Amino acid sequence: MNILDDLKMQYKMGGVAHRLIYWNVGCFLVSLVFFYDFKSGSFYFPDWVALSTELSAFGLKPWTFLTYSFFHDGFWHLLFNMVVFNFASSLFLTFFTQKQLLGLYILSAIFAGIAFVTGYFVLNLSASIVGASAAIMAVLVAVTTYQPLMNVRLLLIGNIKLWHITAVILLLDLMQFRLDNTGGHISHLAGALFGFIFIRVLQNGTDLSQIVTGFITFFTNLVKKSPSTPFRKVHKNYAKPAENRASKIITKDKAQQQIDEILDKISQSGYDSLTKEEKEFLFKAGK
Structure with a gap:
């Protein structure tokens, strides 16, 4: 199995968090090819990728309220965001589902984008924004709202309460609000606010992520082709021994059993714990 097959398998077997990271990295690579000026x-x-505060831009390109959250203005911007997202999403998925993580990411990005545009309209400023920081902040604040006293072990520091980490990050945003990147800080704080609202509403019995789930399900069913049922002629072969049929079922059961064992190993120790043979078997089984 080559590196490309390994990446495909990790994407296929990974959850929403891994796929969102893949999408962010992929969009960054695309931006290096098409949106990077090597001279400067x-x-x-x-303005069809970044979210602009100009009405003529976002009014005609409403998808930018989401696309901006998958692009980054530099490698370190991407790296820091993905490290924080990996940390926050792993904590979030301890208590909530993959669909809720996806819904929170998308809705918080849209909410933060609206706050950014509104804030700059009030301030009579014009700018554009990219970055997943607002959506990541929403995930971090959401899990902090749900479990603020959770102990988190940090390298060189030791155990610390989750709310301490979140409070420091929010405080840094507030301190830099008027210094630079005002639009970025507006979106960060808006994302944090949405993460708080998301959990409070969820605790009251309303799952906002179902908006995204329902939207995706609707369009998936819309584009899905209706299954065709061609005429099939049935032949009876009385000369075929029954043992062959039974042996196929046994072989299938053994293969499924091996798949289940590999999936259990992934859930316990991660994908990287698999041997080369197990990765190849799982890749072939997934085709």
Whole structure:
């Protein structure tokens, strides 16, 4: 199995968090090819990718309220966000589902985008924004709202309460609000607010992530082709021994049993714990 097959398998077997990271990294690679000026050493994102505060831009390109949250203005911007997202999403998935994580990411990005545009309209400023920081902040604040006293072990520091980490990050945003990247800080705080609202509403019995789930299900069913049922002619072969049929069922059961054992191993120790043979078997079984 080559590296590409290994990445495909990790994407296929990984959860929503891993796939969102893959999408962010993929969009960054795309931006290096199409939106990076090597002479100036900076990115220039068009208004059909980045979220602009100009009505003529976001009014005609409403999808930018989401696409901006998958692009990053630099490698370190991407790396820091993905490290924090991996940390926050792993804690979030301890208590909530994959669908809730996806719903929170998408809805918080849209909410933060609206707050960014509104804030700059009030301030009479014009700018554009990219980055997943707002959605990541929503995930971090959401799990902190649900379990603020959770102990988190940090390298060189030791055990610390989760709410301490979140409070420091929020405080840094507030301190830099008027210094630079005002639009970014507006979206960060808006994302944090949405994460808090998401959990409070969920605790009252309303799961906002179902909006995203329902939307995805609707369009999936819309584009899905209706299954065709061609005419099949049935032949009876009385000369075929019954043992062959039984042996196929046994072989299938053994294969399924091996798949289940590999999946259990992934859930306990992670995908990287698999041997080369197990990865190849799982990749072939998934085709």
